[in-house]
Amino acid sequence: MSPDPSGASPGNDPWSRASVEQAQQTQAARQASAADTNNAVANPLEQVLFEVKRTIVGQDVLLERMAVAMLAGGHLLVEGVPGLAKTLAVKSLAGAIGGQFQRIQFTPDLVPADLVGTRVYHQRTGEFEVSLGPVFANLLLADEINRAPAKVQSALLEVMQERQVTIGRETFRVPEPFLVMATQNPIESDGTYPLPEAQVDRFMMKVVVGYPSPHEEHAIVDRALVPSPALQVMLSPEDLVAMRGQVDQVYVDPAIVDYAVRLVAATRSPASVGLGDLDRYVTYGASPRATIALVLGGRALAFLRGRDYVLPHDVDELALDVLRHRVVLSYEALADGLDADTVLVRVLRAVPSPDVVLQG
Incomplete structure (x- = not known):
């Protein structure tokens, strides 16, 4: 530590100590204010x-x-x-x-x-x-x-x-x-x-x-x-x-779109993902409107949680809410006591999640 030009040691000068503490408090207040601002913008x-x-x-x-x-x-x-x-x-x-x-x-x-x-x-x-x-x-x-x-x-x-x-x-x-x-x-x-x-x-x-x-x-x-x-x-x-205009700026990786497409396609043909035993339970799968809802909903969820990019977890978290009312089950599924959520949980486990590499 370099000596003080006035001859007093910075550690013994009360005015210097007070200035340092005040500067630290000011910096902490600025950081807290910036964090609050970021949170307000992110959420x-x-x-x-x-x-x-x-x-x-x-x-x-x-x-x-x-x-x-x-x-x-x-x-x-x-x-x-x-x-x-x-x-x-x-x-x-x-x-x-x-x-x-x-x-x-x-x-x-x-x-x-x-x-x-x-x-x-x-x-x-x-x-x-x-x-x-x-x-x-x-x-x-x-x-x-x-x-x-x-x-x-x-x-x-x-x-x-x-x-x-x-x-x-x-x-x-x-x-x-x-x-x-x-x-x-x-x-x-x-x-x-x-x-x-x-x-x-x-x-x-x-x-x-x-x-x-x-x-x-x-x-x-x-x-x-x-x-x-x-x-x-x-x-x-x-x-x-x-805010909807800001949500439109959230980045959606092409792998996320591909993941949503594969999820919805698996509801139409469970056998394509190794779930042939579910084919007799599904009469109609989800429509392309479900794919759009998965991507748009994932983008809104990412924005709500303070991110400017979508993760596969965002799609997974919304999948049941987006798909459960769009899958039409057969009478055989109703007779066996199966509901849409049970079928969709198995589909979610069978469709592999993408590894999205985030840069920057």
């Missing part, structure tokens, strides 16, 4: 999820999948028994995002015009005027969607895929961003109608919600004893659109 929806967690206990997978669907521009189907806060989770997310939110309670007496809108005749003017339905919102909650007949469910096909509604001879665009989150109850058969395969395929993911743990259930009861906190708007629809 832009983190504050939104924290705000929703003030109301929802547990359901971490569901909340993360909702964030992935928003970033990827896909729709979400949530299935679970009654009382698991499926509707509350979607409403809480809508409250934290802001924008236009509409909730439709699906019932057997609904007609398609109750969703998309209709033309109303005015006797005084002698002209028809278009009255838009509740689908014209940023976030649409289709609560208990399987309680409406197929003709009502099919009314969502155009708006979910094309982001537009045709009423008469006119076409109307829905606002951006547009996201449909539907809930359904799997344990009841009376008064319910199965979703058409064409509409199920429109959903990017199907998330199955399970029961909470005993610890989480204690927290749920404790929160039920006090008034729910008012949710704050943490994000605007414009911010979400800007």
Whole structure:
């Protein structure tokens, strides 16, 4: 250590020691600020999820999948028994995002015009005027969607895929961003109608919600004893659109695309990956829309976790949610007690994961 020009040793000079400590504190503060900034950029929806967690206990997978669907521009189907806060989770997310939110309670007496809108005749003017339905919102909650007949469910096909509604001879665009989150109850058969395969395929993911743990259930009861906190708007629809532009910049290696293609192809022909015993259980495999959903969902998940590149693990983690509602099983599978998840787990184990070499 070189001597101090003033003749005082730096270790014995209190002013020098204080300056060093102050400099260290300043540097640590700057590093913490930079880390917070990086986290804010890497995880832009983190504050939104924290705000929703003030109301929802547990359901971490569901909340993360909702964030992935928003970033990827896909729709979400949530299935679970009654009382698991499926509707509350979607409403809480809508409250934290802001924008236009509409909730439709699906019932057997609904007609398609109750969703998309209709033309109303005015006797005084002698002209028809278009009255838009509740689908014209940023976030649409289709609560208990399987309680409406197929003709009502099919009314969502155009708006979910094309982001537009045709009423008469006119076409109307829905606002951006547009996201449909539907809930359904799997344990009841009376008064319910199965979703058409064409509409199920429109959903990017199907998330199955399970029961909470005993610890989480204690927290749920404790929160039920006090008034729910008012949710704050943490994000605007414009911010979400800007984030989707950032998600588009996430790098997807060609090996990731090839892996997604091989996964989906294996659901159509399990024998191609050495699972010939599953051929008799699968009637139809997943469509190419599933391959697109795997890649787009993996890119959104990588962005949500602070990465600008997609890993095979991102695809693996979303595979069940993306594929389970797109695989049509045979009656023989139902007779043997097999479900889609059981078949897909074996397919995931049989398809080798790529070794992606990241540079830079």
